[in-house]
Amino acid sequence: MVFAGLDIGSQSTCVTIINEKEIMASVLMPSSVNPKKIGEEALNLALGKANLSRSDVQYFIATGYGRYQAEANEKISEITCQARGVQWFIPEARMVLDIGGQDSKIILLGKNGRVIDFMMNDKCAAGTGRFLELMTQVLDIQIEDYGTLVNQSREFIELSNTCAIFAESELISLIAQGKKKEDLARAVCRSVVKRILTLAGKMIITRPLVFTGGVAKNQGIITILKEELAFSPLIPPDPLITAALGAAYLAREKSLPEP
Amino acid sequence: MNLKASTALSLARFFANRKSLFHLLAIYEWWLKRKFPEPTLPQTSYQLTIKTIRELYSHSRPVIWSSLFFPCEFIHAVGAIPFYPEITIGLVAALGFSNLPLEFAEKNWYSQDLCSYHRAGVGMSLFKLFPRPDFLLATTSICRGTAGFFQSLANIWKIPCYLIDVPYQMTPEAINYVQNQLSSITTLISSQINCQLDWEETFSLSNATVKIIHQIETLRKQKSFAIQPPTKNLDYLPYYFQFLGSPASKFFFEKFLEHLQKLKNPSTNSHRLIWLHLKPFYPNQLTALLNEYHFDVVYDEFASVFWEPLEPEKPFESLAKKIISSQNLTVPEKRILRILNWCEQFKANGVIQFNQWGCRQSQGMNFLLKNTLQQKGYPVLLLDGDHIDKKFYSEEQLRTRIEAFHEILEG
Numbered sequence: 001m002v003f004a005g006l007d008i009g010s011q012s013t014c015v016t017i018i019n020e021k022e023i024m025a026s027v028l029m030p031s032s033v034n035p036k037k038i039g040e041e042a043l044n045l046a047l048g049k050a051n052l053s054r055s056d057v058q059y060f061i062a063t064g065y066g067r068y069q070a071e072a073n074e075k076i077s078e079i080t081c082q083a084r085g086v087q088w089f090i091p092e093a094r095m096v097l098d099i100g101g102q103d104s105k106i107i108l109l110g111k112n113g114r115v116i117d118f119m120m121n122d123k124c125a126a127g128t129g130r131f132l133e134l135m136t137q138v139l140d141i142q143i144e145d146y147g148t149l150v151n152q153s154r155e156f157i158e159l160s161n162t163c164a165i166f167a168e169s170e171l172i173s174l175i176a177q178g179k180k181k182e183d184l185a186r187a188v189c190r191s192v193v194k195r196i197l198t199l200a201g202k203m204i205i206t207r208p209l210v211f212t213g214g215v216a217k218n219q220g221i222i223t224i225l226k227e228e229l230a231f232s233p234l235i236p237p238d239p240l241i242t243a244a245l246g247a248a249y250l251a252r253e254k255s256l257p258e259p
Numbered sequence: 260m261n262l263k264a265s266t267a268l269s270l271a272r273f274f275a276n277r278k279s280l281f282h283l284l285a286i287y288e289w290w291l292k293r294k295f296p297e298p299t300l301p302q303t304s305y306q307l308t309i310k311t312i313r314e315l316y317s318h319s320r321p322v323i324w325s326s327l328f329f330p331c332e333f334i335h336a337v338g339a340i341p342f343y344p345e346i347t348i349g350l351v352a353a354l355g356f357s358n359l360p361l362e363f364a365e366k367n368w369y370s371q372d373l374c375s376y377h378r379a380g381v382g383m384s385l386f387k388l389f390p391r392p393d394f395l396l397a398t399t400s401i402c403r404g405t406a407g408f409f410q411s412l413a414n415i416w417k418i419p420c421y422l423i424d425v426p427y428q429m430t431p432e433a434i435n436y437v438q439n440q441l442s443s444i445t446t447l448i449s450s451q452i453n454c455q456l457d458w459e460e461t462f463s464l465s466n467a468t469v470k471i472i473h474q475i476e477t478l479r480k481q482k483s484f485a486i487q488p489p490t491k492n493l494d495y496l497p498y499y500f501q502f503l504g505s506p507a508s509k510f511f512f513e514k515f516l517e518h519l520q521k522l523k524n525p526s527t528n529s530h531r532l533i534w535l536h537l538k539p540f541y542p543n544q545l546t547a548l549l550n551e552y553h554f555d556v557v558y559d560e561f562a563s564v565f566w567e568p569l570e571p572e573k574p575f576e577s578l579a580k581k582i583i584s585s586q587n588l589t590v591p592e593k594r595i596l597r598i599l600n601w602c603e604q605f606k607a608n609g610v611i612q613f614n615q616w617g618c619r620q621s622q623g624m625n626f627l628l629k630n631t632l633q634q635k636g637y638p639v640l641l642l643d644g645d646h647i648d649k650k651f652y653s654e655e656q657l658r659t660r661i662e663a664f665h666e667i668l669e670g
């Protein structure tokens with residue numbers, strides 16, 4: 001039997017297909033202005049990758065901000081799906097720190113990946129992947145460069161504004177003062193981490209803590225996060241697919257009789 | 260401001276400034292009574308609203324504006340018409356009209372960081388669209404911003420504001436302190452208007468109404484009962500505050516009780532909520548989302564009776580106690596204990612608080628509130644937003660949070 005999960009996020013759309021035991025296929029593509037179309041495209045691609053057709057899918061769950069556009073059997077919030085996807089990779093996880101393109105979340109987990117509590121920041125771009133992207137334009141770097149630059153940094157600079165727009169103008173004035181690119185890259189990463197840890201601080205930071213979302217691939221953020229937490233967060237093999245995987249996992253739970 | 264809004268505003272000001280025009284509403288009221296001899300609950304509420312608009316704008320008696328926790332029994336007893344700007348702003352928002360006063364207040368240096376109830380109240384006053392007050396009465400209880408708000412109103416309307424300083428604890432000294440202030444205000448008001456203080460009738464009406472409210476609460480404790488749609492009870496706040504102590508409030512709650520008793524097993528929802536603070540009053544999807552995710556609101560913090568029955572033989576002492584009791588909503592240990600009691604009594608599954616932007620009363624104790632309730636097994640959802648200013652509203656963000664909270668409760 002086959003189960004599918006679709007996550008339509010602000011930056012990327014992901015489909016994961018699983019059977020009773022393992023991940024059969026996963027597809028990740030950029031989101032578009034037509035969430036329904038991109039969701040269908042991603043599903044078809046994933047099915048093709050696994051040599052399956054739509055009729056093979058026993059149950060299909062959609063999540064993410066575009067979930068209500070998808071023609072799925074059920075729609076479930078990204079909070080629950082993210083939690084369940086993390087549980088697939090790291091069953092002992094107790095807290096999830098997810099930084100996506102448009103929002104960031106902290107999820108406190110109980111046993112079996114059950115959500116006990118959550119906090120979200122989706123009111124402003126600061127503390128999200130979008131903020132890091134915007135700052136690459138100002139610093140004239142690629143998103144992958146953050147990791148190397150953070151390690152090269154020697155001078156401590158603190159951005160006083162974590163609002164994306166004001167931070168941009170602050171960064172420009174720091175460039176005009178002759179500050180080094182690597183020190184500014186570190187300041188940008190630090191401001192994102194500070195923001196998410198302030199959100200996490202509203203709950204008790206609990207280990208094992210798992211870091212997911214597109215930003216979990218950013219080495220600069222990972223470095224600063226380790227420094228600030230004073231321990232290493234766990235990162236799933238593919239931190240971008242966890243919500244879609246969680247949706248597929250829930251689809252499987254809903255289809256199969258309880259043991 | 261565009262031409263259309265400007266014309267509408269000019270027309271509204273033209274009508275608002277002509278008292279005699281509002282006397283004509285009496286004909287409409289007479290017609291409504293003839294057409295609906297047995298009015299439904301919404302019709303009852305509508306007729307009372309029309310009557311209040313006529314009385315306030317035709318200025319048939321002195322108009323006293325007061326802050327939310329100034330007891331309206333005082334105003335009814337002196338024979339004046341009470342007007343609660345913080346409540347009326349909810350109505351302005353529900354009519355989709357709050358942006359204009361909010362923007363106007365901002366243009367006049369009232370920061371966006373201030374509570375939108377107060378900002379919009381200032382805006383409506385600057386536009387002179389609210390009925391002209393004869394007196395302004397406020398307390399410092401619950402919300403410290405109220406004092407500044409009423410002082411701004413005093414400046415706009417060029418009348419003095421009488422502010423009651425309210426201690427946090429109910430001690431004999433505190434009661435004495437507040438009742439002395441009430442007594443002084445009464446002397447000041449009596450010297451300016453010819454009033455016959457009628458504590459007996461006002462207190463008797465207030466106490467009788469509270470008894471009906473308790474009967475409604477008893478009904479709400481039953482699992483098969485619910486006020487629909489969820490959060491609807493918060494639309495009836497004028498009857499819990501502005502009209503309490505008048506025949507209108509008693510009549511409304513009699514109708515409300517009758518309406519609820521007629522309903523047979525109206526609740527099909529599965530999760531019972533205690534609702535803290537207020538809700539967004541502008542057109543929004545909150546109610547639809549609560550229904551979609553099977554939530555009932557079984558008790559509302561701001562519709563709670565927090566005072567003891569009033570005693571006509573000790574009017575100032577009674578009212579002083581009522582005013583000090585309102586601090587139960589702002590002293591963390593008292594507020595949280597009350598919420599826990601409601602959770603048990605109303606068999607709630609969870610608690611939602613819709614945080615008002617800039618509100619210290621509710622948000623100042625969020626950590627303590629959430630932790631204490633969660634430790635007792637009641638999940639808490641804190642929604643961030645604004646009750647009056649739609650700029651802070653996003654349906655998708657609201658949906659994700661309510662959906663995830665529902666999933667938590669579903670386990």
